[in-house]
Amino acid sequence: MNKKILVTGATxxxxxxxxxxxALTDDEVSILVRxxxxxxxxxxxxxxVKLVYGDITxxxxxxxxxxxxDLVYHSAGLTYMGDKKNALLYKINVEGTRNMxxxxxxxxxxxFVHVSSITAVGIAFDKKPVDESVIWNFHQIGLEYARTKHLSEVEVAQAVKNGLDCVIVNPAFVFGAGDINFNAGRIIKDIYxxxxxxxxxxxxxxxxVEIVSDAIISAMQKGKTGERYIxxxxxxxxKQLADTISKITGAPRVNFPLPFWMAKILKQALDLYKNKNRISKLFNMSMFGVASHFLYFDxxxxxxxxxxxxxxxxHSIRNAYEWYRDRNMLG
Structure with a gap:
């Protein structure tokens, strides 16, 4: 029996x-767009696919x-690692999820499958990979994005209590072909x-991203109600990631380890520097603070x-790099 599916965050x-x-299946796929x-x-x-107009906010x-x-994949959300868009993060990630x-x-x-984030799961403070049972501890590094993703899962839990059949998935750091906005791919571009x-x-x-997408569809088919899946x-x-990117792209190796305390001093110096475009946009204190911890998952x-x-x-780094290279997107 063909199902009618709605996807948010389709772009x-x-x-x-x-x-x-x-779109390769026989189901009727609609996407919510503005x-x-x-x-x-x-x-x-x-x-x-069928375009339907609306806004989760x-x-x-x-x-x-x-x-x-019949079925909803809710993958819309704002990913922003900083503190300048707190109200918008809450409006989209928490209130938007509640509206959906x-x-x-x-x-x-x-x-209803809710696409959340590993930031709603937690941090491996002792480097031991954490699983779905960990108590959310991201508040210890004060990232509003993580807080809103956590609160969106609280909304899902309430909806389950109220009788809606929901499953949560928590994708990790996703690389691969098709990352046109350079989400995870920014690190490949900047090392290159x-x-x-x-x-x-x-x-x-x-x-x-291919593995994640297949798993999201699988979560709709066989995930357990109210459960979350990393x-x-x-x-x-x-360091390993940077070495892999250098090896695959042919870029020089990144050899300088930067502790968070030193990063704060360096950032203050760089803020006075005129030609800021020579340093990666990834170098902001919210992002670097998170990157100084271990987001290791089971x-x-x-x-x-x-x-x-x-x-x-x-494999994933190579998929992403070749996709960018073939489209001349790394310049």
Missing amino acids: GFIGSCLVKKL KNSDLTSLSDVLHK NRSSLDAAMKGI LQASAAAKVTR NKKLPFYPLGGICVVD LGGENVSY SAKAMRELNMRYEPHE
């Missing part, structure tokens, strides 16, 4: 990969979009262009229950 990196996969949305990332599947705009929908859950319940949607002469002392969990892969230090549950694949992080 984003994960969302666009997800929509391309859903009138001014940039649909570039979906240009090859626009003929297979505007509750009244969602009822028409939800009419007759309320509209889905009102439309009697059969199932010699804009990142140092590396932070933490580490991250790397996963490919969608991750290999845990690597930033994805065994998703592998066990969602049949999520695993591959070494080099």
Whole structure:
């Protein structure tokens, strides 16, 4: 039986990969977009999907979009690692999710998959990878993005209590082809262009966008109601990640470790520096503070229950780099 599916965040990196996969099925796929949305990332599947207009921050705009929908993939969200957009982060990530859950319940949607983030799970303070059972501890480094992703999951938990069938997925640091806005891909571009002469002392969990998208679809099919699933892969230090990027792109190796206390001093000096474009945009204190910790995760549950694949992080870095290179996007 064909299902009617609605996807939010369809123009984003994960969302666009997800929509391309859903468009290959017999299901009827609608995507929630604003009138001014940039649909570039979906240009090859626009003929297979239905555009419905609305905005997750505007509750009244969602009822028409939800009419007759069976399944919702909610991947819309604002990813911003700083403290200048706190109100907007809350409005989109928390209130937007609440609006989607309320509209889905009102439309009697059969199932709702919420695409969250590993920042809503926690930090591996002792470098031991954490799993879904960890108590959220990101508040210890004060990142508003993480707080809003955590609060969005609180909204989902409440919706489950109220009777909506929801599953949560928590993608790790996602690389791969199609990252037109240079989300994770910024680090590849900046090392390639010699804009990142140092590396932070933490580490991250790397996963490919194709693996994440397949696992999200699998979560819709066989995830357990009210459960969350970490969608991750290999845990690597930033030094290992930088070495891999240098090896694959042919860029010089990044050899200078930069502790967080030293980064703060360097940032103050660089703020006086006229030609700021020579240093990576990734070098802001919120992002560098997070990167000085270990975001190491155990994805065994998703592998066990969602049949999520695993591959070494080099595959994903290579996929992303070759995609950028073939489109001359690294200049």
